[in-house]
Amino acid sequence: MPNAFSFAHSPFDCLEPEEQRMVRDHVDIGYYAPGQVLLERGAAPTHLFVVVKGHVAQEDQGDTVVTYGPEDCFDGRSLVAGRASSRFVATEEVITYELARATVLELIARNATFGALLFSDLGHKLSVLAQRQHPRDLPSLSLSRVGDAFLRPVHEVPAALDVLSAVRRMHAERTASVLVRDDAATPPRRGIFSRTLLERAILSGRPLDQMPVGDWARFPVVEVRAGDSVGDAMALMLRHRIHRLVVVDGERTLGMLESLDLLSYVSNPSHLVALQIDNASSLDALADAAAQIDRVVSVLFRSGTRVGLVAHLVQQLNARLFLRAWQLIAPPELVANSCLFVMGSEGRGEQLLKTDQDNGLILRDGYAPPPDLADLCDRFSQALGRFGYPPCPGGIMLSQPLWRRSSSEWARQLQDWVWRPEGEALMHLAIFLDAHAVAGDAALLDAARAHLMTLATDHEGLQSRFAAAIDAFGHAGPSWWSRLLTPGAAPEPWHIKKEGLFPLVHGVRSLALAHRVTATATTDRIEALVALGALSPGEGEDLAEALQVLMALRLKAGLAEREQQRPISGTVAPDQLGSLDRDLLKDALGVVKRFQQMLRTRFHLGVL
Incomplete structure (x- = not known):
């Protein structure tokens, strides 16, 4: 040989x-x-x-x-x-x-x-691959730089300021420490005052408003350069037995690096982004946090984290981002008397890289919204655009009147969509079924969903028309997925969502509607349908694993396009797939094909 x-x-x-x-x-x-x-x-x-x-x-x-x-x-x-x-x-x-x-x-x-x-089978393959995979591309202690980690803002006070005023400044800025500037010293010096040192000041028994904060600060502050390695920063903390470093770039002070943030950076970067979102006091600060989400996706996915878990983390981060943005824009009374929700892949918890906005607002019946409600909703949509979520081409955003209504108006709209199930109405129903609350009173959305389920589950004609969309992109024939390896030098790019993800996701959504399953995530719907006997355990496992394969390939292709500074197309070039990816994709598409055939029989699609 x-x-x-x-x-x-x-x-x-x-x-x-x-x-x-x-x-x-x-x-x-x-x-x-x-x-x-x-x-x-x-x-x-x-x-x-x-x-x-x-x-x-x-x-x-x-x-x-x-x-x-x-x-x-x-x-x-x-x-x-x-x-x-x-x-x-x-x-x-x-x-x-x-x-x-x-x-x-x-x-x-x-x-x-x-x-x-x-x-x-596909599930066994993925299980074996998960056991073989080793983390890679996680931030290295020696290669990662301090400037890449999460830095907290620095707040500086003069050494002569009393302790009570310094604490009030810490409370106002939502920080656990302040820098103390002592210009009277020769040469001038900087120190740090933290909550731990505050405890010592309190235990001294002296009035806090009569003690200079400089008496309790720790001098000098330990500095690290932004270009130093994360490993060097960690060594500095251990050597000096401290939990904070001031990060500088020449004469400029860039921020504060805390030990918890440093450890999180080398283990789970999503924690830092969540912290940055929660501490944001302006839309500018939120924009900085939003810019980090794609980096988190890339780091976690390439380190071997299962794509479903990455998507779940992204959903949590985005929910916190949208909540904090709405809190910064809308008055508290509006937030309390409404429900802000997201839909589509964001609602299902299956969005990875940023896509179009899909969101809406339910107002409590009897509540009089502020007269500038339209302006507030416009500001929210503009903020999301600034965060990297482009406007929805179809206008499915709360900045559009159709997608912000009172509870009773939503009930009438849902009924109209159900009883006139044509084109756009079916699309809107599908989108709304994936709705997930991110701010305000989630009970308002729960009531609207329950009303929709009551209307739709008694309407077999609607269910069939709804399910028929699994063939919306016209590739239901037995050879549609054989194009993946059609002979030729440059096979046509293959659209992962249209020809793989959509028929799977919408097929599961159709069964969920027919069986009154209220879960929004596709994997949760599959689990509920298996429990109800609508899917066999084997079918459920195959569908869940096929979803993971298609999401992973879509993310891998999107990350590659982003690194090449190309628009994210949602397509994959068949001739650029490795043999393992082609093998997994063939298995996944085989699952989708069998599922479509089952749905055509279940919903009598051949007679529509």
Whole structure:
């Protein structure tokens, strides 16, 4: 066997050196002319095929369901089962490596990961991959710089100021410490006064308004440069037994670095962004925090964090961001007598990189909103735009009158959408079903959702029309996802949301509506539908794992586009996918295809 066999691609990248030697000793090379059958349906496979050149089509009942290209392998499942369930045909000149069946079975017995990646179901594959993944790209103590970490604002007071006034300043600025400037010293010096030192001042028994804060401050303050490594900063804290460092850049003071923030930076950056949001006292400060959210997504995802957890963290951060922005813009009485909610992927907790705004407002019946309500809502939408969330092209924002109403007006609007289920009304229903409260009285949204469920679950015609959108993008045929590896130098980019995520998410949403499931997250809906018997446990697991695969591929493509300073398109280039990603994507799309077929039967879509 030639030594050119590549072990850099799945599933061969998990083999140990001795197992790699087995492959080299038992693999041959095959050649197939265009149109030649490599493996016939029902035949007993004798080899595992690895494509070196060309493309092979997998046919089922005359339709091409998958296309295999260079670095792809097939058909491990048939090899294990002892019988091919599909027909495999060369669509052009094909050269393959062919690994003997006995060797493959021995490798499976010796290496469980190889076996799982070769022929297991999607859930098992992802489980094995999660165990193999090692954190990477987390901020390194030696490579990360102090200036990249979260720095708290510095507040400075003169040493002659009394302790009570200094504490009042700390309370007003929502900070645990202040810098103390002693200009009377030679040379002038700076120190720090914190809550810990305040305790000592109180225990002294002297009146706080008669003691200079300089008497209790700790001098001198320990400084660190913004360009120093995070590891050096941590060493400084340990050496001086302190919890705060002043960060400087030349003569400028940039901020305060606290030990808790430093530890959070190297473990969970989302904590720092949440802290920054909660402490923001202006929209400018919130904009700075919002700019960090995409960095958190990138760091967590590339460190191996499961994409569902990343999405959940993003939902929590965005909810806090929207809440704090609304609190800074709207008067407290309006906040208390309304419910601000988000919809779409944001409402489901499945948004990763920033997308269009989808939000609305429910006002309590009997409450008279401020006369400038429209202006307040416009300011909120403009603030979100500044944070990186562009306006919704369809105007689904509380700055539009349709999406800010009283509870009774919302009830009438929902009824109108249900009883006239056409085009835009169906789209609005789908969006509203994903609504998630982020500020104000969540009970107002709960009541509106309960009213919608009562209307919709008694209307079978609506349910069928609603579910029919799973085929909205016109690729329901058996070959629509085989385009992933269509022969050619530049396959058409594939839209992950339209052709994969949307039919899965909307299909689950349709079942949730039919069974009166009030959960908004797709995974929560799947879990509830399995509990109700509307989905089998196996179907539920497959759908949940397929969702993870599609979300992860969409995020990976989006991060790559952002790094290249290109607009985020939501598409993936099939020819740029690695063999493992192609394998997972094929499995995920197979799950989506079967789910669509089940939904067509369940909702009688063929007769609409």
